[in-house]
Amino acid sequence: MTFQEISESLQKKFGEAVLLVKADAAVDPFIVVAPQSICDIALFLRDDKAMQIDSLSCLSGVDRKGTLEVVYHLASMTLKHKLVLKVSVPTDRPEVPSIESVWKTANWHEREAYDLFGVMFTGHPDLRRILLPYDWEGYPLRKDYEVPEFYNGMRVPY
């Protein structure tokens, strides 16, 4: 399926939840959807006969200063098409429903996005830090992050 066909069928099925369809993006065309319906959309994309998106290639976080973005790179191994989905949430209440129940790959990817950006994935079975130590404070890939002076008695700056 082409990007246009996918976006049209998503718009037909989910209507209001599809916030923006950007076909002329610089790299990959993408679709911005409402955070609260990401789970339904993901499930539809996986199970629909025409979509069969069976793989989550990558889940990333982006800090847009004020809003946090989660980007889903999806692909269908069987039908050989790709899709980029985005959701955007305010930084002071960064809650995105987890899609771990749809693609298991999301488990660790969501933990990483939580670890480094502080995106709270609601419904995630085991949302704890994956790379940084458990007692780390703050989310280091946020734009307003400041490197701590000390960590466990060790001086951090050069």
Next chain:
Amino acid sequence: MGLLDKQFEKSNVLVTSLDSLLNWARLSSLYQMQFGLACCAIEMMAASASNFDMMRFGVIPRATPRQVDVMIVSGTVTLKMASRIKRLYDQMPEPRYVLSMGSCSNCGGPYWEHGYHVLKGVDRVIPVDVYIPGCPPRPEALIEGLMKLQEKVRNESMAKKHA
């Protein structure tokens, strides 16, 4: 029969100081801790493999800190790893030595400014005997660092407690 055997044929007595004998034994069997942290570890493995063969200096990797003389810190020391390294160092029996291998472990390396997660030099948590520059250092450099360490061991004395 070798040359040495002929020399000691009549009187098989060697005179040396206890210090030199013990130091010679120690510097010829510096067992290393078998662990690596980053790309420097690849060079360390190359140094252990047949081309460079660190075992000819008596450097044998041991998988437990209890049987180890020298810890080669080969790679980026993250803050998460730093406490583990400290613990491993504390578990080594004395006399113990530390070789800091590569820029990361010397001073933070390429992570010196933006590495929020990197310890800027392993000497912030454990004392270092020899620093080996390079990113990563070639096996020759590692072996030179090792020989510097051997030099240090050679000049130690039981009577004078080393630092």
